[in-house]
Amino acid sequence: MNLVTARDIGKTYQTGEVEVQALKGLNFEIESAGFVSFVGPSGSGKTTLLNLIGCLDSPSGGSLSVVGTDVSTLGRTAGAAFRGRNIGFVFQDFNLIPVLNVFENVEYPLLMASSMGQSERKERVESLLDMVGMADQARKYPGQVSGGQKQRVAIARALVADPKLVLADEPTANLDHDTAYMVIDLMKSMKEKKKTTFIFSTHDPKIVGEAEIVYTLEDGALVNREDRRSNNG
Ligand code: ADP
Ligand code: MG
DSSP states (O other), X not given: OOSEEEEEEEEEEEETTEEEXXXXXXXXXXXXXXXXXXXXXXXXXXXXXXXXXXXXXXXXXXXXXXXXXXOTTOOHHHHHHHHHHHEEEEETTOOOOTTSOHHHHHHHHHHHHOOOOHHHHHXXXXXXXXXXXXXGGXXXXXXXXXXXXXXXXXXXXXXXXXXXXXXXXXXXXXXXXXXXXXXXXXXXXHHHHHOOEEEEEOOOHHHHTTOSEEEEEETTEEEEEEEGGGGOO
């Protein structure tokens, strides 16, 4: 089964009189493949596409199936429930909740999307914090940790409910070079441990270098697909 199947999906934004065709009839399939990157200049539609795959927004046309579910017609409530069960998110600006501490930020998706009991939840959160190297920072607040540490927490949060898919929108854009490498290594090891597929939007050659599949977007259209696995001999 494909994780994502897109058939002629389009997205048009209407702001006042102005129409922006952010995505123009995309067709692609993503199998369970580890790291998949969408690259392209700013404004080419990367974030729009990730938002559609993540059910944060709906396509204006075409059909989109994610983890076996047709998400193009899911309403808000059903979309949110689907997202909670199947998809984790990592953002460029981390998007941690400032009034929750590190532990509570990671716990949050479990409170929203599962009926897990408190002791199991605690165990799960602690195990994720351990995996991302943040166990000893659990009581700190986002404002008290570095950017790289925030992204580690965001990765733990994205993975805590065991999603099939993590969507990461320019996750290294606000990190310095060495920290970006650490965060990429962390996602790589999580992908291997948990068999999660990561779909990136990125400009970062360090991420693109690790990707198995690289799609190039230009002005809302897919202009290239490169399968790196076939080059490995
Ligand atoms: P990227 O992530 O590749 O930089 P985006 O998906 O953010 O690209 O944007 C694609 C196009 O859609 C751009 O022209 C952008 O200005 C436009 N766009 C994005 N979001 C909105 C929105 N909410 N309303 C109107 N236009 C938007
Ligand atoms: Mg973007």
